[in-house]
Amino acid sequence: MGQDKGYLLDNRQVEAGTRFEALAALFDASTFRHFETVGIDEGWRCWEVGAGGPSVAAWLRARVGPRGRVLATDIDVSWAETAATGGVEVVRHDVGRDAPPAGPFDLVHARLVLVHVAERDAALRTLVQALRPGGWLLVEDADPALQPLICPDEHGPEQELANRLRTGFRRLLRQRGADLSYGRRLPRLLREAGLADVEADAYFPITSPACDVLETATVQQVRDELVTEGLATEEEIERHLANIAAGRLDLATSPMISAWGRRPVGDGSQP
Template sequence: MTRQNRVAASDYVFDNDGDHSADQHRYLAELLDPLTFERLAQTGVTAGWNCLEVGAGGGSVALWLAGRVAPDGRVLATDIKPGLIQARPGLTVVRHDIVRDPLPEGEFDLVHARLVLSHLSDRRRVLARLRTALRPGGWLQVDEIDITRWVAPPLPGARARNVYGVYTSTMARMLAAAGSDPTWGGVAAREIAEAGFTDVDPVRWTETWGHGSAGIGLLVSNSHHLEDRLLEAGMTLDLLHEVREIMADPGFTAPSFAIHSILARRSAEG
């Protein structure tokens, strides 16, 4: 086990310095980018816009935005550990804590955050800060998950069903213990409206993950990335090895968690 994979290495569960971070962000991009880009395009984002990408992770969304706003627009990509984000003209990458570090006010045409706010305990305060960072009439897009109805797949044999169920339930319990809320996507639209945003437009997406899919790849990657935390939360190495074998079976399929993508605006009156 390398030093960056130890639980104490970061307060954030999915540490960008972990050995499996690149895989995690690659699978997330493959899984989520199509929906994220479709929704972002609905804002009309185009050349000359000024955009903020919060918690940019691997940088795929920031790079897409930079291409849309070129040549005269700019994208500010922030992360507490931004080392995975590739630089390019029109894209500024900075180390930034959205909870504590200052943001310019009334500057951005579009703010996007994906799988960020669910990991923050003070989401209402962060939403207020994001609203203030937008110009009047500017757009917010928040993409989050909800595992409330994330049911176990119809696996053959009680043992396989139980092992997979232990894995997903332990992960949910571990995330909650670390201060994350993997169900927050289900109430995100309501909290965004309560934060003063207007024109709140949520969509919910699910699919079935099959062998070789980004979703299964993400689950397997997470079992490695979060191994120390899963063990602390009660799993054993034998169970982790077993669930990896189950998920590697060519016949394995599993329902996805729900993805919620919410568009909203700061009112034109401010």
């Protein structure tokens, strides 16, 4: 996930694996439902972009079978050992700056990638270029600006603290080049990129044990930046983490916007 100042949630940090597992628990079922919608089948060639954890690539590998191909890429492939042992090709790739990998692909998927990529317009063009005519692109990105509260039911000081820390976290994301209202634009952007049959929906958990796990790992991962930037004190962070551990917060996620479209069959411009 390339950007000029570096990805705030570094895959090499110890909390990254916990975040990947929580994101998988929260969003994999929705992602797999969208794969079923586009009709993924045996023999398909799939590119999983900014793969992070191995769960999506592993599902694709099982679905496409021995005649298919699954390529998983990220700017940091420190997670790659598990995916590679499962028959997935793993390659380091910066989707915002590098040329598309050798294809073409029947399915290209990116989840929680483009919102963080400074060169997101170029990245989207790369994803479209990698499709075969008739191939499908599925892009899933959060839209934190659409629903900014991690505790939508802000009924007390514990919830207010959680929302204030979340505001600080999103300020850090913006400083790193994230576009926190990108998700809502995906349908239009896919149409403007020349894709047909564009559809989109949104999914957003209101409360879940995985939301608690995700928030704890995220806060631990960025706590030093929150304190350094004056966005929270160590005491506030510890109090928030204790509130999560006590089960007193109904933590939500940002809405995840999923948009998908097909490269027209008559499009012979594949490079």
